[in-house]
Amino acid sequence: MFPKRISRFCFREFDSVDQLLVGVLLRNQMLSKMKGRVRWDEANIGEIEANKPVRQKITEPKTPYHPMMTDDEYGSLSPMRGGTFDDCVGDADHAEAIRTALSDVASSSRKSTQRSTGWTSSEDEADAMEQDDEDSEKSKSFREHRRAHYDEFQKVKELRRKASLLDDEEEDEDENVDMDKKEKKSGSSSLTAGVKEIDIDEDELAFQICSHLASIFTVPTHPYPPVLDLLVTELSSTAARNGRVFLYGVGREGLMVKALCMRLSHLGLSAHMVFDMTTPPITAADLLIASAGPGGFFTVDALCSVARSNGGRVLLLTAQPETGSCVKHASVVGYVPAQTMANDAGGDGDVMKSRPLLPMGSVYEGALFVLFEMVVYKLGEVLGQSPEAVRARHTNLE
Numbered sequence: 001m002f003p004k005r006i007s008r009f010c011f012r013e014f015d016s017v018d019q020l021l022v023g024v025l026l027r028n029q030m031l032s033k034m035k036g037r038v039r040w041d042e043a044n045i046g047e048i049e050a051n052k053p054v055r056q057k058i059t060e061p062k063t064p065y066h067p068m069m070t071d072d073e074y075g076s077l078s079p080m081r082g083g084t085f086d087d088c089v090g091d092a093d094h095a096e097a098i099r100t101a102l103s104d105v106a107s108s109s110r111k112s113t114q115r116s117t118g119w120t121s122s123e124d125e126a127d128a129m130e131q132d133d134e135d136s137e138k139s140k141s142f143r144e145h146r147r148a149h150y151d152e153f154q155k156v157k158e159l160r161r162k163a164s165l166l167d168d169e170e171e172d173e174d175e176n177v178d179m180d181k182k183e184k185k186s187g188s189s190s191l192t193a194g195v196k197e198i199d200i201d202e203d204e205l206a207f208q209i210c211s212h213l214a215s216i217f218t219v220p221t222h223p224y225p226p227v228l229d230l231l232v233t234e235l236s237s238t239a240a241r242n243g244r245v246f247l248y249g250v251g252r253e254g255l256m257v258k259a260l261c262m263r264l265s266h267l268g269l270s271a272h273m274v275f276d277m278t279t280p281p282i283t284a285a286d287l288l289i290a291s292a293g294p295g296g297f298f299t300v301d302a303l304c305s306v307a308r309s310n311g312g313r314v315l316l317l318t319a320q321p322e323t324g325s326c327v328k329h330a331s332v333v334g335y336v337p338a339q340t341m342a343n344d345a346g347g348d349g350d351v352m353k354s355r356p357l358l359p360m361g362s363v364y365e366g367a368l369f370v371l372f373e374m375v376v377y378k379l380g381e382v383l384g385q386s387p388e389a390v391r392a393r394h395t396n397l398e
Contacts, residue, residue: 224334232378246286257273264376266394290317319336
C-alpha cells in the first residue's frame with residue numbers, strides 16, 4: 001500500500017501507486033482545460049484603444065532649482081549662492097515664466113467658470129478691469145503701504161504732537177481754574193449728597209434686618225424653654241461630665257453650626273462636626289446638637305436616631321416643633337420661631353409677590369448666627385474662660 005501522507009498533493013486519498021498516477025493525470029488535464037479558457041478579445045481591445053479620449057498635455061515651466069552645498073563647519077545644507085550673471089538671468093526667466101503660466105491658468109479658469117455658470121461676481125469684474133494696471137501698480141502700492149505702516153519716525157512725531165496738544169489743554173485748564181473750582185464745588189456737593197443718601201439707605205436696610213432678627217427672640221416659646229438658656233445649660237452639663245459635643249446641620253444652617261463648633265472648641269470643649277474624618281463615636285456622656293429649621297431632613301432624622309440608640313443626648317433646633325419629623329428622636333427641643341423654607345410661601349401656596357427682606361430660610365439662619373454668638377458669650381462666663389484663653393486655642397496653621 002502507498003503511504004497516505006502523499007495524498008496531500010492531490011484532491012483525495014489513494015490506496016495504490018496506480019490510483020495515484022491516474023489522479024495526477026486527471027489533475028493535469030483539468031488544469032490544462034482551465035488555462036485554455038482564458039482568451040483575449042483582440043477586436044474589443046482595439047476598439048477601446050481607438051475610442052480612448054485624447055489626453056491633454058500639460059505644459060509647465062521648469063521649477064527653479066538651487067543646487068545644495070554642504071557647509072564644512074556645521075555639516076548642514078544651504079543653497080548655493082554667488083552664481084554667474086547668466087544663471088541669475090536664467091532664474092529670473094524661470095520665475096517670470098512661472099508667474100505668467102499661473103496668471104494664464106487663473107484667467108482661463110475664471111472665464112470657463114463664467115461661461116459654465118452664466119454669471120460673474122463683482123470681484124471677477126474688478127479683476128478684469130484692473131488686470132492691465134495690476135503688474136505695474138501692485139508693487140508700488142505695496143511698498144507705499146509698507147512704508148506707511150513701518151515708518152517709526154512718523155509715529156514718534158505723531159505721538160509728540162499729541163503730547164504737545166495735551167500740554168496745551170493743561171495750560172487752558174490752568175487759565176480757567178476759577179471757573180473750574182466753582183463747578184467742582186457744585187459737583188462735589190451734589191456727589192456728597194448722593195453718597196450720604198446711599199449711606200442712609202444702607203444704614204436703614206441694615207437696621208431693618210437686625211431689627212427683624214432681634215424680634216425673633218421676643219416671641220414666646222411656651223411650652224418650650226427659652227432656647228438660649230437651654231443651649232447654655234446642655235453645653236455646660238456636657239462639659240461638667242467631660243462629654244463631647246457633636247454638631248450637624250444642612251445647607252446654610254450647617255454653616256452656622258460649623259461656626260458654633262469652632263467657638264465651642266475655643267472655649268475648651270471637645271466639639272466635632274458630624275462626617276468629619278476625625279469624628280469619634282458618640283457615647284452616653286455626649287451631646288448631639290442638630291438643626292432642622294423646616295422640621296425634618298432625612299439625614300438629621302437618621303443621625304438623631306443613631307445618637308439616641310447609642311445613649312447620646314440629642315438637642316434639636318427647629319422652627320417647626322409641632323410638625324417636624326425629627327422631634328420624635330430629640331431629648332430636648334430648642335424652638336427658634338423664625339421663617340424657613342417650610343413657611344416662606346403665601347396662603348395659596350404661591351411665593352409672596354412682594355420682595356422679602358430676608359428670602360427663604362435666611363431669617364432662621366440669621367437667627368442661628370445671633371443665637372450662637374449669645375451662647376458663646378454666656379457659656380464663656382459659666383465656664384470661666386477669659387478672652388486670652390479663648391484666643392490661645394485658636395489654630396496657628398493659617
